[in-house]
Amino acid sequence: MSGEKVIRPDGRNYEDLRDTIRIEAGVLDRADGSAYLEWGTTMKLVKVDKSDGKKVEKWSETWPMIQTVEETKDGILVEFPKPLWHLIDELKSAEEVKEYLRGNKVYVAVYGPREPIPRHEASPYRAILRYRYTMSPFSVPERKSPKPSRRETEISMVSRLALERVLFLEEFPMTMIDVFAEVISADAGTRVAALTAASVALADAGIPMRDIPVALAVGRICTDEDATNCAIVADLNKKEEDMPGAVDMPMVIVPRKEEFTLLQMDGRVTKEELDQILDLGLKKAKELNKIQREALIRKYERVTENE
Amino acid sequence: MNEFIWEFTADRIRKLAMKGFRIDRRPLLKYRPISIETGIIYNADGSAIVNLGGTKVVAGVKFELGQPYPDTPDKGALLVDAEILPHSSPAVEPGPPDEDAIELARIIDRSIRESKAVDLTKLVIREGELVYLLFVDLRVLDNNGNIIDASSLAAAAALASAQIPKVEDDQIVRHEYERALELNEIPLYTTFAKIGKLIMVDPRIEEEHAMDARMSIATVDDGHVTAIQKGGNGSFTKGEIEFMIEEAIKKGRDLRKVVKEAVEDGRKN
Structure with missing residues (x-):
């Protein structure tokens, strides 16, 4: 790597998450558990x-x-x-x-464990987990059609798989747990924003979990298309995703065991860069996990105050 | 709540209604608390989130470009879509919009269209060729009853705070605006529930489970009625309908003040 220094468009340091990450637990009355997350640049x-x-x-x-x-x-x-x-x-x-705020805004609702629909899909061994990720038509620059897209279907699937092992599904045979995530405002990293909020909503619903999984994206930005002058950065925003040679890796990390339950990448990176990306992910996951835990604690502080 | 508790609560609501009371001790013609926030979505040209006594609805307005309808070459197009998200209650299954969501979209559409709130002739770029398509999308996040009035408030606030994007070389320039969208009217629904012989405004979800019939009336400031939708399988007398129309006109005026304040606040913040 040589030449001029790689500068992040919003002036952040390479390892910084975006400046505003706020989570609130228990924001929807009808759902069994819920969370609202804002993640972006003020x-x-x-x-x-x-x-x-x-x-x-x-x-x-x-x-x-x-x-x-x-x-x-x-x-x-x-x-x-x-x-x-x-x-x-x-x-x-x-x-x-x-x-x-220029950023992601996500509402997540959790229902269950409840009677599964359709019933024949019920398992005598564990609860079925459903995860539905959707984007509002007005969340993106060009209006998104309300019809479910292939992208949403894929993200819903990998997100479900990222959460299944963390939940004690075996405790609830013959039931179903639903996680619904609606992105009402988008600015890169919506799937990880939704998953970070989903973990909080699942905990809010009282579903027993092995840990609170954390989702974030780490990647690389460069000054040129050939990627000769690059930097590994945490939490890319939309401007950065559109930079030449950008690589974006969404991941879900189970912080206590430092394990990855979701990993995706598109781009072209070296083995060394990948290594750095994963390391930075593990490091930043701790920071996000703290925000999640604080959101859950705050909800119960609020309840005590009201009484 | 399970089926039994719903039935039990509905029963209590009906018994209370015979004595002239509501389960939350609210006066018959009083709305629950309303809060509206506008300008909350960066990529929308106008947006609002409404909280009506725990019922939460997000509305987003977006402009796109397209061809006018063949029968109205001198007009832009207005398209309203609504989804009752599975977030909003355990009774909603994920999937394409069901009859409730489609009814909601259509009645909100009618109130805006028939009141001529938006002058569609001002949304033309080249007559017969290129016009603005005005999309109003509603997302119901939490259903504590009366999603019609909450959606109507959200749609109105989003439209009242919307701006028309600039167009260059027949393309929309995102985040650059030509002018604010002017509204001739702010049409708003007021919804009544009839339980037994009692008529009440802004029913909560438990009251909707107990109600015999529903009446939603959209009004504008000069006292005109611009849309009506009767719901539920019960009936109303002519006297009851006249009473509700008179009340809807009064309530509409109060609600419009709330919308206007929210739009003003949104500009400042």
Whole structure:
């Protein structure tokens, strides 16, 4: 690896997860267990006058997520990702307009153990697990047809397989456990966002589990198509997924035993790079696991306060 | 809750109704608490999430480009779709939309279309060739009763906060906007349940299990009614219908204030 330094478009360090990851457990009343997750970049919209325009333009060449959204007579509207907010202080004229999340938003509901449908699929040995991953039509830039896609079917399957071993399904013969994940807002890494929330929703439903599985993506971004100058990075966002030579590896990790129950990859990487990717995954899984556990604890704190 | 508990609760609700009371001690014509948040989805051109007493609905508005319908070459197209997600209650199975979801989409569609809330003639790029297709998609996340009013609020708030994207070389430029979508009206449904002889607004899910009939009436600010849907297998008298229409017009005015406030807040935050 040589040449210029690889820079992440939102100004993150290579090993950083996105700046905003929030999980709330027990958000849906009717479901047996549920979770809502937000996972993305908090953007600040700032109004600056023309005198700062040059500065902003130079920055956005380095970090493409600093973007001019609108030009008006009295100035320009620029958005800044959270890791680069410190730059706003260097501007003479900055006036904050608003903040918003550019990222994934997922609702997960868990039902069960309950009577299986269709009944003939029931097993006398274990509960059947169903996992349904879907995306809302308005979650992506081009409206997605509400019909189930091949992509959703595949993701649902690998997600189910990633969770089966972690659950004590053998405790609930002749039943079914349903996990429904709806992505209402998408910005790369939706399957891992859904799975991270699903683990919390399953725990919230009181399903006995060997551990709380963690899902995240680790990958590689480069400055060129031939991948001669690259960096291994955690938690790629949409801008990074679209970079030349990008490689994205979604994974599910069972943190206590450090085992992988989901692994997918497309791209072209060396053995050494793969090694680094898996290592970084294990490292970051611990961090995410903490967020999941805190979400579960918070729910019960809330219950005590209400009483 | 299992079948027995539903039946037991329904029975209690019917007995209370004979005395003129509701199970949650709510006045007959009072809505449960409503919260609306707009501008929550980055990739949508307009969006809102509504929480109506625990019933949660997300609405997203998106513009695409396409050909106009042959019989209306001078108009853009409005398309409303709804899904009652399996998240929303244990009774919903995953799969293609069933009759309830299709009814929901169609009645929300009618309230928007017939009130002429959106001027479709303003959504034309080249007459007869290229127009905006305006998609309104609804997703019911949690069903604690009255998904019609919750969806109607969500659709209205998403539309009222929507912006029309820019078009260059017959392609939509994502995240760059031409102008805000102007609404002539904000049509909103008010739904009533009839249990025995008692008529109540905004039924909760237990009341829906006990009700004989349902009436949803969409109104706009000048007091016009723009859509009606009767549900359930029971019946209403003419007097009851007149009473509900009058109440729906009043309730509609209150609800529109809530929508307008939410849209204002969404602009600021």
